[in-house]
Amino acid sequence: MSMTELNFLRITIDLAHRxxxxxxxxxxxxxTDTAGNLLITAENTAKTAHDCTGHAELNLxxxxxxxxxxxFLATCTLYTSAEPCPMCxxxxxxxxxxxxIFGLSTNSLASLLEFPADNPLxxxxxxxxxxxxxxxxxxxxxxxEDEARKVFE
Numbered sequence: 001m002s003m004t005e006l007n008f009l010r011i012t013i014d015l016a017h018r019x020x021x022x023x024x025x026x027x028x029x030x031x032t033d034t035a036g037n038l039l040i041t042a043e044n045t046a047k048t049a050h051d052c053t054g055h056a057e058l059n060l061x062x063x064x065x066x067x068x069x070x071x072f073l074a075t076c077t078l079y080t081s082a083e084p085c086p087m088c089x090x091x092x093x094x095x096x097x098x099x100x101i102f103g104l105s106t107n108s109l110a111s112l113l114e115f116p117a118d119n120p121l122x123x124x125x126x127x128x129x130x131x132x133x134x135x136x137x138x139x140x141x142x143x144x145e146d147e148a149r150k151v152f153e
Contacts, residue, residue: 001101001140001143004036005077005079005101006144008030008032008038008077008101009079009081009101009103009144010144010147011028011030011038011041011079012028012029012030012056012079012081012103013028013081013103013144013147013148013150013151014028015027015028015029015030015041015042015043015056016028016043016044016056016081016082016148016151017151018043019043019044019045019056020151022043022048023047023048024044024045024046024047024048024054025044025046025047026044026081026151026152027043027044027056027057027080027081027082028041028042028043028056028080028081029041029042029043029056029057029059029078029079029080029081030060030078030079030080031060031064031077031079031097032076032077033075034075034076039067039068039076040060040063040064040067041060042056042057042059042060043056043059044056044059053087055085055087055088056080056081056088057080057084057085057088057091057092058087058088060078061088061091064076064095064097070095070096071096073095073096073097073098074096074097074098076097076098076099077097077099077100077101078092078097078099078100078101079100079101080100080101080102080103081103081104081148081151082102082103082105082106082109082148083104083105083106083109083125083126083141084102084126084129085106085121085122085124085126086122086124086126086129088126089126089130090129092126092130092137093129093130093133093135097137098136098137098138099137099138099139099140100137100138100139100140100141101139101140101141101143102126102139102140102141102142103142103143103144103145103147103148104142104145104149105125105141105142105145106121106123106124106125106126107123108142108145108149109121109152112149112152126139127139
């Protein structure tokens with residue numbers, strides 16, 4: 001990983017801190033193009049928006065799919081503070097993003113938190129979701145897990 005890529009991942013961790021400060025779950029995401037230009041940032045808004053689909057990656061993909069063509073998104077990288085859940089992985093897949101880089105893995109997240117019975121964690125990696133599709137999405141992660149983990153403390 002380049003320092004630029006690691007810095008983008010650190011920005012998602014900062015976005016996760018901001019989401020937490022606003023009363024949401026601590027997750028953040030961003031999208032870059034092949035030149036390394038930052039295109040979109042997004043935070044988790046599920047609690048403050050009273051919307052169970054308000055995950056950072058899904059918020060990002062809603063905006064990205066309205067702004068950009070699928071052919072362009074196929075060349076982009078989505079960075080996220082934690083591994084995308086199955087719902088978010090589906091949005092990334094259907095939106096056509098070609099590459100995902102994440103911080104904290106689903107397994108590490110599960111070991112940190114106790115999930116209530118009415119909101120259990122789906123223990124399915126984004127790699128498993130993408131593997132069921134007909135197109136390749138490159139996945140890199142987990143990376144910087146110690147840094148990504150701190151937002152949950």
